[in-house]
Amino acid sequence: MxxxxxxxxxxxxxxxxxxxxxxxxxxxxxxxxINLFYTPTELIDGKGENKEKPFIGQKLRIGGMVVPGSVVRDEDSLDVSFKLMDTGPTVTIRYEGILPDLFREGQGIVAQGTLVEPNVIEAFEVLAKHDEEYMPPEVAEALKGIKHEKPKYNLNNEN
Known part of the structure; x- marks a missing residue:
């Protein structure tokens, strides 16, 4: 050559x-x-045909309904802990910061964070549903069949 x-x-x-x-x-x-989307059931039981579970330390997004009575706020800091559910098991979300104004118990939310234990997520962002009609398609598909309870108080001071 x-x-x-x-x-x-x-x-x-x-x-x-x-x-x-x-x-x-x-x-x-x-x-x-890559931030994969999970529901609480998929996080605990596994996702897809192979039932793959995320590993500790993985960044992910999780969506579901805030379990009524599960919100615990620390009096000395902005730390908040609450449980999230869909049709099956619950997952604990820990968040440090100010929650969105629309965040309520029984409300659909999406949290973005890191898996720190098999059923505990340390969130760095919490997004609440912005009105009664809209829900991200992933969350709407995952939450079919869940009863949504409206808050028992009235914001307009009407009886």
């Missing part, structure tokens, strides 16, 4: 190897930033 062709071939192989390595490293880095 001609020495000039040999140099070109090595250069092409080096470029292909470099581009392939860069793509591989980018995909590996992005793998840790």
């Amino acid at each position: 001609n020495p000039r062709r040999k140099k070109r071939l090595l250069a092409v192989i080096a470029i292909i190897f470099g581009v392939g390595s860069a793509i591989g490293l980018m995909l590996y880095a992005l793998q840790e930033n």
